[in-house]
Amino acid sequence: MTGATVVAEGLQRSFEAPGGGSLRAIDTLSLTVRPGELTALVGPDGAGKTTLLRMIAGLLTPGGGRLEVLGTDVTRDPQRVQDRISYMPQRFGLYEDLSVQENLDLYADLHRVPQDERGPRFTRLLKMTDMARFTARPAGKLSGGMKQKLGLACTLVRAPELLLLDEPSVGVDPLSRRDLWAIVQQLVEDDGLSVIVSTAYMDEAARCAQVHVMNHGRILASGTPKALCARVQGLTFAAVPPAGVHPRVLQARMLAAPEVIVDATPHGGAVHYVRQPQADAARLAEALDGAASAPRGEGLEDAFMLLLRQHDNGTHHALPEPDERTPASAVAPDNPNVSPIISVRNLVRRFGDFTAVASTSFEVLPGEIFGLLGPNGAGKTTTFRMLCGLLPATEGQLEVAGRDLRTARARARARIGYVAQKFSLYGNLSVRENLEFFGGAYGLRGRALRTQVRAALERFDLDPTARSGELPAGYKQRLAMATGLLHAPQILFLDEPTSGIDPLARRAFWRTITGLAGAGVTIIVTTHFMEEAEYCDRIAIQDAGEMLVIGTPQQVRDKAGADRGTDMNAAFIGIVEQARATREAAV
Amino acid sequence: MSAVGFITRLRALTRKESRQLLRDRSNLLVGLLLPVVLILLFGYGLSFDVKDARIAVVMQNNSQAAREAAMGLTGSSYLSPVWMHDMREAEAAMIAGDIDATLRVPHDFLRQLALGEAHVQLILNGVDSTTASAIEGYVNGALAVPFAKRLQRMGGKSAESGSVVIVQRSWFNEPGESTWFLVPGLVVLILTLIGAFLTSLLVAREWERGTLEAIFVTPVRPLELVLAKLAPYMVIGAIDLGMCLLAARWLFEVPMRGSLPIIIAVSLLYLLVSLSLGLLISALARNQFAASQIALLVSFMPALMLSGFVFDLRNVPVVIRAISQLLPATHFMGLIKTLFMAGDYWPDILRSSAILSIYAAVLITFTCRALRKTMD
Amino acid sequence: MQDALAWLAQIAALIRKEFRDLFKDPSSRALLLVPAILQSLLFGYGATYDLTHVPYAVLDQSRGAASTRLLASLDGGGVFTRVATLDNARQIAAVIDSGDALLALAIPADFEARLATGRDAPLQVILDGRNSATAAAAAAQIAAVVGAVNVARGHAPLVTIDRRAWFNPNLESRWNLMPPLIAALSMIQTLLLSALSVAREREQGTFDQLLVTPLTPLQILIGKALPTMTVGILQSTLIFLIILFWFGIPMVGSVWLLYLGLASFTLASVGIGLSISAVALTMQQAMLYTFLIVMPLMLLSGLLTPIRNMPQVLQWLTYANPLRFGVDLVRRVYLEGAGLAEVGADFVPLLCVAALTLPLAAWLFRHRLS
Structure with a gap:
């Protein structure tokens, strides 16, 4: 496709494994990112999201395959790409002894943002990150989440042609996350910005135009959130635990039956779950243990969990068994006679x-x-x-x-x-x-x-x-x-x-x-x-x-x-x- | 890449580096306070010149001649004699470290003298060999005077021919002051120290804290990163140089026979080499502890030991001398001592400046390469 | 008993962790040992005040038998090497300025005649004074040769001084400079390692994790101090062996006392290092503070120049410098064979420094707010 922001074909990259041998981080991966859209990369740890983003940013050389970013072969001329994109690494290295304002100024200067554009832009970024009060504070004195927000603000000092965000909302609270996404979305809508974001939050991926689910260095599935959700259509339910039973207890019991239950989470007093497409009805009823259940709308997280379970067969991410030790002071929390610990x-x-x-x-x-x-x-x-x-x-x-x-x-x-x-x-x-x-x-x-x-x-x-x-x-x-x-x-x-x-x-x-x-x-x-x-x-x-x-x-x-x-x-x-x-x- | 972009980014990065430098007090303590301490210590504290060395005198012969001989020691400003009764007392005092040497005038001194040649025994504590050698020289000189007089009085021996007399002149350092050669050397040491202690941490710190990844994906070029890191430390180094020169001139009154602009120019050139070396080590080591260790090992220690600062390179084995010739500090050390004490000696100025310029160019090129923007 | 065992086991766990951290990968192992070896070799060969090679130029305007004999005895001595034979006095400046010759001898035209008529004949010696120590040593050597020539001419002196140097018979400066390195070189690393040990944990966030365990500050202190001390003493041993076997400087004192001294000295160094570590917020600060104090400690230790040549104020300051006593202790035990009675006084300041800094460091573990 012409005019694509990123085109990857047969991309490969291996790393030396600690004990010798090599580890395939990206394995014959092909992908196209369209301009002017929000594109999400989701996948478990070690799926290769960061490696892929670093390759797009010209920081890592592909071991094989072709990678074109903004029409430039990034392997051959990384600087040309780096002049046009903005990249927020997972661990954004702020200069901790510089103040918030000085960090912003540094990046604005490096990207040569004209002075007259800076005023309104900084105001907007500081407001979005709720840091207008702290501009003089050294970055090292900010809390973890505020550092993350400042990192994003530094990345957004200019409107690039392509924005790469590697897990931008790790450790960021819901309010800031909402604000952060608002500004990214606004940039996409107003300036036609192309954004690639890797994220562990499925509600964030759900806002993107395209979602690529990655696992073991490959693309597992691609499509609009809606198309991906369609894969779990009719498999999502909500179960209400019997009175006196905490939803998490029911949820834990349900997760213990992976052959019928794909995923379960407590939600609003109930347990939201996804059942296996070919679940045996009797086994399912047993896992539910009498809890009443009703169908509910599907979400991207449901689809994601189904995709990963199908791909991995649950082997790689074996769930740790619950601790069976009985402590000396096992006391029910709702007992009124217990004194606080x-x-x-x-x-x-x-x-x-x-x-x-x-x-x-x-x-x-x-x-x-x-x-x-x-x-x-x-x-x-x-x-x-x-x-x-x-x-x-x-x-x-x-x-x-x-x-x-x-x-x-x-x-x-x-x-x-x-x-x-x-x-x-x-x-x-x-x-x-x-x-x-x-x-x-x-x-x-x-x-x-x-x-x-x-x-x-x-x-x-x-x-x-x-x-x-x-x-x-x-x-x-x-x-x-x-x-x-x-x-x-x-x-x-x-x-x-x-x-x-x-x-x-x-x-x-x-x-x-x-x-x-x-x-x-x-x-x-x-x-x-x-x-x-x-x-x-x-x-x-x-x-x-x-x-x-x-x-x-x-x-x-x-x-x-x-x-x-x-x-x-x-x-x-x-x-x-x-x-x-x-x-x-x-x- | 446009020149305007280069200038804008360089200015922004330089401002950032300067702020980081100024914010952390430890940088300033090492960059500015340590040089002051070193200047004072070298100027006032360190001296190879022995004064008032305590020497025990044991007179086992109490003749007039023997007493006359020993009196020569009292005249020396370098020696302060202590009379002791017997050797046992003297030896005990020497072991306790109360005295540095013992002069024994033996029982048969007078008899020996009558025979034409008398012997006295000088026992030195060789643990401090430098002091011991110096004391030996002073004792020699102190005893020579009374005996020369005595010889004259005796009418001398039958002198068929005259003797060779040394007329000694020391060029460049006429009074033979150790500060005269320590202070120019100190300039080298201080300029080396900033590179080895401060710039050697700069890039390694950014690798460790992960600040480079985001900076890499900007229009920044490696050369801009390198120059911006050098600039503020060049200023610190220049301030140190100024302090050294002022102290040399007004505090220690070391002569500055070469022209000041040349002294400053070559010093700044060496400063650039020293800082670049630190930066290269930092970029390659990628961790602060390793970087500082390597810098200490390949930059600071050799500059202290092998550059001809205190220990003369003429005395070291050929292999070590060859290694010393690889060090930029050695070339600058020779040059700065010449410039201070001898004057503008152009063959040396040109040769050393050429060598230092080549070092600077090579080091900066390699540092840029080490900062190639990649996480591979 | 059981409690004491448990208490020690906790420390052992910390010590094991510290050792693993230090010796885990080959590069960090190399960083602990290579500097000590390289530096002791560098010092051994590079640090000497003994003049063994004097290039000289000669302007012989006399060209008689006496001057020829004088030059022959210079050239035959092994120390002096003639690098230039000059024709006129103007050439002297060039050979001295360029550093080609350390000294120039000018023998006047009437040299031979004066000697023959029983008068004294001046021999001009022009020295390159840029290194005054070297110049003085060269002058002494010339004087010795000339003295010998005079003796040969029948001028026996009235009194001869028979020199005997204790502990270092040939007055080699290497003997003086090297044994103290056993303490001095390892101190740099001991300080740096201990200064970094807590600072690194603070920077990486593991120190909090350590503080919530039931380890007491005393246990943390012991667990941090012992591994660093071991590394320091290990380095000292390396340097000791190099000096003893490679450079062949004989050790006359008791090894036992030497190590007792080294242990006290290292303990004091670790105390200073850990105090730096507890004060520093980052690794960078820990390193820079260490550099800041290492240089004065070295210069005021008596390693390079004798303490008593210093002004009184500085001499007082050296009492707070553990290296001063480390250097003194090692030098005297190694070369003089001094016993505990003679060097016992050196232990007092060392242990005082340790007794001040170690509790301070332990207190700061918990009370230094980040």
Whole structure:
């Protein structure tokens, strides 16, 4: 086709595998991207999305095949392409010692954006990213999500002929994500911009004109979101769990029957599921265990899950088995006589004259899954760091398992597990070495350590010899979880554990969490995937350091107003915007 | 690529590098404070010149002649004699490090003298061989005077012929001050240090923090990245050079016999070479720890040890001398010492400048190549 | 008992992790060992004040028997090499300026005649003073040769000094310079490694992960200090072996005492390094702070120039410099064979530095806000 933005034919690219041999990242891939459209690349970790984008950007030389970008052979003249495109890498390297404004200026200068265009453009970008207040702040002092937004703003300082976005919304909150997409879409509509975006959010892919589903370096399926959705037509249902049964419990049970159920997720008090096209009716009824189910409309995520399950036969992404340990204090969360395991009263944290956490109070009961939600910079990570004893509180009291971990004896920390943002592991060390170290640090040794490490490797399906720094994001997360759980903690803190993780890995993750909660482990989790709030017993929404709402997912949805429907994402945006409006009115 | 684009991008990148340089105090501490500390230490702290070396004198013979001989030591400004009773006391003091040498005048000194040649024993602590050698020289000189007098008084021996007398003149460094050659060398050391410690981290840091990927996919050319990284550190280096020259002139009163513009020009040329070397190491190593180690090993340490800064290259084995000739620092070291102490000696200026220019061109070319915009 | 074992096992896990991190890949292993080897060879061959080769030019206007004999004894000594024979005094500047000759001898026309008539005959020596140490050494050598010539002419001096140098019979500067490197060279890496160890974990986010484990600051401190100390002592051993066997400088003291000294010295260095590490926010800062203090530590250690040649103020400052005492300790144990009684005082400042910096570093682990 003439005038195509990107034409790839028989594209190949291999990398040296860590243990010798080679790894095929892109395997005879052919693809055409039409101009003036939004094109999405979706696929699990390691599908080759980043490699493909880097090749289009002229950063990687193809091992074979032909790749033309904007009519230029990118292999022969990468600079010509780079002069005309904008690219946002997955890990956008901001200059952390430069301020927000200086980072923007740098990219504007490099792209030679005329001075008179800058004013309105910067205003728009800063408004979209909600960073107008922070222009003087060093980029290194921004929260993770704000850095991501600034990266996007730097990429969008000019209107290129082709925009490449590699997972632009990882770690970005729903409000910013909405704004971010609004501006990208506006650029497409107003300027006829061509955009290729790789994403793990299916609702984002659903907004694109074309979606390419990738797996193992190949294109699995291509088409409009509608065409792809048609593949699951008639296979999507919603099941309502019996009273007293948490949807996640039903969902976990359904996922345990992959021969009849493709996918299941809790949603608005029910469980949305996709059944296998040739599902045996009796087996299906057994998996549903009496829950009433009704047909529902299909979504892109349903189609994606079906495609991947059919392609992989579920072998590659084996779901970790739920934890079957029975802890000492398995207590039902709804028991009113139980005393809280975490209690926070009037917690305040200030950095200079900036209040990161303002007078926050909440309690978490043993065995509860407690979700802490909020926009970027709301104070979630600060709250976490105070709870884990990494940061002293400015005011207020906090108790974790009856103690303040900041001042408690070191042994008290053995009762908690902590998975930090970005899954901080020793990248130089192998998977086994990481596990052995953390096990040892938690006081495991000898046979007990070996047994635990072996169990963790099996349970999380990890290759013990792999170098942990080179693992795909999904596996890094599994390893981080495995290290956090080695010592069987009573309380588990998880800071954005599903950021940058594909839907398959997220299912696996939540199944593990459901299992742990069932075994009485208390879980505190932050996430930007609002549908994941559905797995929680209770959630709290924080913004600008303040606690806005706290309650069960249903209570939170109710508070947002019935017009928001069963969609948690909409409920979240509603509550935060309402609070912001009230705050502004008060000022 | 258009010239306007080149200038715009270069300016933007230079501004960015300058800001990063200024924001992190540690850069300034190493770039500006460390040179000041080094200037002061080299100027005031380090001295090879022995003063008031403590020397034990053990008089086992108390004759007039022996006392006369020992008195010669008191006259020396380099030596401060301490009288001790016996060798045991002297040896103990030497082991304890209280004294540096022992002079023993033996029992039979007078008898030996009568026979025409007397011996005294000088025991030195060879652990500090430099000081020991110097003390030996001073003792020789101090004893020569009284005995020459005595010889005269005795009417001398039958001198059929005269003796050879050395009339010594030291060019360039007439007073023989060690600061005169340490301070020009310090210029080399400081300019090397900025390259080895500061620019060697620059590209490696960007690789480590992942900031290059996004920059690569812009109209930026590798040469622009390289020049922008060099520019702010050239300024820092120029400030250091200025401080060195001022200190040399006004603080240490080292002569500057060559012309100032030439001294400045060749110093800036060497600065460019030093910074480019650091940058190349940084671009190749891709990790800050490795880069700083390599820079220390191939740039700073050799400049300190093998450039002829303190240790004269005439004394080293041929292989080491050949290696030293590969170092840009060696060529600059010879040149700057000549420029300070001897003057504008053109054959040296031209040859060294040519060598340094070739180094600069080659290093910058290779750095550009190492910054070819690819993630392969 | 069981508690103590568990406590040690936790540290062991941390130590094992640190070692794996340090020695995991060949390139990082090489970075730990190659610099030590290369630098000790470089220093061994390059660092010498002993003048072994003096190129000289001669302007012999006398051309008599006496001047010929003088030049013959110069040329025969092995140190002096004649690179130019000049015809007139104007040529002297060229050979000296270019550095072709380190000194020029000018023998006046009446040299022979003066000597024959019993008068003193001046021999002009013009030295290239650009390196004053070299010039002084060359002058001393010339004086020795001329002295010998005079003796041969029947001018025996009245008093002869019999020199005996303890510990270094030939007064070789290599003997003086090399043994202290056992402490000095490994210090650079010990400081750098320990400075980076916490800074790297902070930059990569693993330090938080470490702090939420039940490890106490004391355990983290031990776990961080021991591997770095091991690397430092390993490097010292490498340098020690090179000096002992390659350069053949005899060790007279007790190996046991040497290592006791090295251990205390390395402990102090690690203390400083970890304190830097705890203060630094990034690896870059950790490295730069290290460079900032390494240079003064080296210069004020007595390694290159004697401490007592320094102004009093600086001499006081050196008491805070562990390298000063490391250098002194190694030098004296290695060359003098000093015993614990003689060098015991060197341990005090070393242990003081360790006792100050290590608790400071441990306290900063938790209290340094990022």
